[in-house]
Every structure is written in C-alpha cells, then in structure tokens.
Amino acid sequence: MYFRKERDGVTLFVRLTPKSARDMIEGVEATDGGRAHLKARARAVPEDGRANAALEKLLAKWLGLAPRDVTIASGATSRVKQVRVSGDPEALAIKLSALVSPDR
Template sequence: MAKPRMQKGSFAHLAEPGSTLVVRATPNARHDTVLLQGSLVLVTTTASPEGGKANVAVRRNLAHALGVAPTRLTLVSGATSRDKQFRLD
C-alpha cells in the first residue's frame, strides 16, 4: 500500500500571521497526515512521543500543510499533551 502524500500548502487559507491553531496530535500512527475537522486540526505522525520527537514531527507536518517554514510555528501549549496550540509568527 502506497503512503498517502500531503499536499504542500493544502491548508494555506489557515496561515494567517499571529493566528493560533488548535491541534490534536496522534503519535505512532501509520502515516503522516493533516486533516481539518471544524476549527480543529488533526495531525498524525509516525514519530514516537519520546524525547519530543512527535512534537517536532507535528510541527513539520503542520508547516508543510500550511505552506510555511516550520520555524514560523511556535508551540504555545501542550508540549506533553495530545491537544496543542501553535502560533504562526
């Protein structure tokens, strides 16, 4: 089975500078995906949560979906939780 590809910038309409994105992260998933469910962004990653690896992967996947550089996303809250908030700088 082929791994699904995320389209770069598929959620570019959410990329407003200064906005806060509410994210629900799922580590140890089969595939890296980003989905929109109402105002909640669902991000799955194959990375494990140990040592912050999943946070890095979630940030990278979210940035890819928004069409921005990962350095523009700041984790505001939820470093050890599934529910996170990222600010777009």
Template sequence: MDPWRYSTEGISIAVRVTPRGGRDGVDGIETLANGRSVVKVRVRAIAEGGEANRAVSELLAKALGVPKARVRILSGATSRLKQVAVDGDPKGLGETLRRLTATKARSGPG
C-alpha cells in the same frame, strides 16, 4: 467556529495530535465533547523526546507554506491537545487552513 484565532503576528491553532498515526497529514476539523473545535493532525513520529512535537511543527510549516522557525508550540507539549502559533499573514494562513481542513474532511484519494 474555527479552531484557530487570528492575531497581529499570525494565527494560533488548537490541534489534536495522533502520534504513530501511520502517515503525516491534516485530517480536518473535529468537535470535542466539550464543544471545542480542533484541527486533527496525525504524524508517524512517536510521542517520546519531543519527536511528535517536531513532526507536528514540520507538518504545519509545510502545509501552511512557512519556514519551520515560524511554527511553535505554545501549550500542550506533553498532551495530544496543543496550541500552536504560526507567524505570518493571518488572513493568508487562515485561508490556507480552511482549504486544508475542508478538502481533508471528505474521504478519497489524497
């Protein structure tokens, strides 16, 4: 099951963030102990003063090809597990996410 849901405005993504992860990137999909799927994201920013949240928003905007203003954190602002909304074409965003998470699931240069 995909860790994102479609809506008329765009998509809502379940994200697990690793702050101070050494680099900014999407690391694929992970299934949590409770069976929930999440998109794994790492950012260089620290989890203080909203720095990691800003970095996550910027990373997802860049990866999905949308302006930063279209990405907002719906819940989990102080947690590693977040729900992030991205406004835009739901089908196109979903396809881009699927490509991003599929290619990042394999190891290799990248």
C-alpha cells in the same frame, strides 16, 4: 473555530495522534465541549519532543511556510496542543479555510 487570529499570526488548536502509520492532517473535528480542532497524525513517537517536532514540520509543509514559523505554544506533553503560526493573520485565515474546505 479551530484557530484564533492573533496580532502577528494565528494560534491553531490541534489534536495530535502520535505513532500513526503516516504523517497527515485529517481535517477539523468538534470536541464535546464545542471547541473545534485540527486532527493531525504523526509517525513519530511521543518521546523527547519527537512527535511535537514532527507536528511542527507537518504543519509548516501543509501551510507552505518555513518550519521556523510554526511552534508549539502549549500542550507539549498533551495530545491537545496550541500551535503558534507566525505571519499575516488574514492571509493565514484564508489559507486555513481553503485547506480544510470540503471541496478540497
């Protein structure tokens, strides 16, 4: 699963590719270890937190949330990150499932 429900939101597992041609969420991918993650791309460079800020903004827009509700929880200097999304965990889980469904 590419996210984990928490008491007051969800934690997303994201693999970010900076310096991409465009900002986008590509979908879900499984890793060799069996854990899944969202694949994201950002045009920003990985310097001075620019790529992380771009990822937070991209995820907030993708989820229809305010940017303050999305923060990098861990992995600030890594491509693989845990991103904390504040809100109702059940509603966020439904929204995430709908956004990455193959029918979309």
